Amino acid sequence: MRRSMLFLPGNTPNIILNGDCLGSDAIILDLEDAVAPDQKDAARVLVRNAIKYLQFPGIEKIIRINSLDTTYWKKDLDEMIPLKPELIMTPKTSCREDVLQFDAYITELEEKLGYEKNTVKLIPLIETALGVEHAFEIASACDRVAAIFLGAEDLSADLHCKRTKGGAEILYARGRMVMAARAAGVDVYDTPFTDVNDDEGIRVDAELAKSLGFTGKASISPRHVGVINEVFSPTQKEIDYAYEVMEVIRIAKEQGRGAIALHGKMVDAPIVARAQQTIEMAKALGLGREE
């Protein structure tokens, strides 16, 4: 379960070392934008040691490496793949070939290390207009892709528009990303909300993302993590309803009935699918019922 993903700058020990107590389901250890070019080597070694020594139990580790147009990405992977992080985030992913290039190099490293293929998954960061237009082919490029992630700051620059709190400028990209990810059968994550002091704004933004179908949302501030987790968790009312749905379906099957209603509304296959998703998530959060 991954509702929230928190960015941590890769060369900042006092932030990284607290990675497992900031409340997020995943941490993104950043070797890219948060690290100055002359400190890339230092960040790589610090992140490698932090994972090796601290392990961050119970937290998913995602490493954002540098992009293909730099000289750093192979060195990043050389250091990170032996640690078996759950996911590698690849920035500025704009087409299927980008994903396949990362995949080929990771496969080579996994073979050298004796790891099973696809031990380390990919979460391509889509942050260009070209990337958004290619979202489905990126999401379905290979089995290593577990999710895609929208980066709205770079995208807005590429679109020649301003980022706004309302997010009208990225509405198309959000919809396109969700559609592509769901069609490819992978998860999809929303861009961070960048005003760290706007507590109401993050809630509105996270609720919008959830309503559009995103799996979760990234954050650049620990302050936003709690709200994101709350928004992307099922409410007690939703959990209760999901169990009611599964119960009426069970009864309908027993009675040999093809259709059944709950609270005056027909319960059909999509409602059952959503109920199952809600129950799975509730169980993952320890809110499920014993069966």
Next chain:
Amino acid sequence: MESSDVYMELEPIAGENEIVLQSVVERQFGDSIRALLSETLKEEGISNVKLNVVDRGALECTLRARLEVLLSRSRGGENA
């Protein structure tokens, strides 16, 4: 420099390795920090150096990381 980090500098000297440590946790961990750094220099085959260290409460993984990068740069590695 932020808390939990450490700054290190190497200089060549004649004779045994020397570690000059300034640390906010000198009283509690000074000896173990010196031992860790000294051991790492030995493992890396480094001799005849003075290691100047300004520590703001770095954990072992940070101390090891910063020393590794310093040694790599001093050998002409990335960002040397």
